Structures are given as structure tokens and as C-alpha cells.
Amino acid sequence: MTDQKDHEHSRLIAELRASIIKHTSGDTQERLLARLDQMDSSVATASFGEHVKALVEEAEEDAAYIAPFMSRLSSLLP
Numbered sequence: 740m741t742d743q744k745d746h747e748h749s750r751l752i753a754e755l756r757a758s759i760i761k762h763t764s765g766d767t768q769e770r771l772l773a774r775l776d777q778m779d780s781s782v783a784t785a786s787f788g789e790h791v792k793a794l795v796e797e798a799e800e801d802a803a804y805i806a807p808f809m810s811r812l813s814s815l816l817p
Contacts, residue, residue, distance in 0.1 A: 763804075771794070
């Protein structure tokens, strides 16, 4: 990733993590943070898109807090 993309990715992950922590609790929070960690660690791999999709699907029930990040998440896809 370029420095700009890397910075953008890091900022997005931090903001998304904060939103998940703020708006969820318990098992939901644990599941979403685990998905976010999987996505974050796969950023330079072929499975990155699958991890983004898994995070989105996991968050569909509580989509209101992830909605502001959807276009930025999509922009990270290859």
C-alpha cells in the first residue's frame, strides 16, 4: 500500500473500531471486533474482500453505526 492508502486504512480502522466499541457490547462487540481484526490483518492479501464482506454481513443487524463507513470500506477494495 502507498503511504496515503496506509494512512487512510489505519484511520478508517481506528474510527470503525471506536464506533463498534461505542455502539455494541458483549458477544456482538466481540464478533465485530474479531471480524475487523481479520479484515485489518488481511489488507494486502487476496482474501481482503472476503473479510470486508464478512464484516459487513456480521454488522447488518446493527448497520446504523457501520453505515457511515461503508463507502470508505468499499474504496479499500481492489
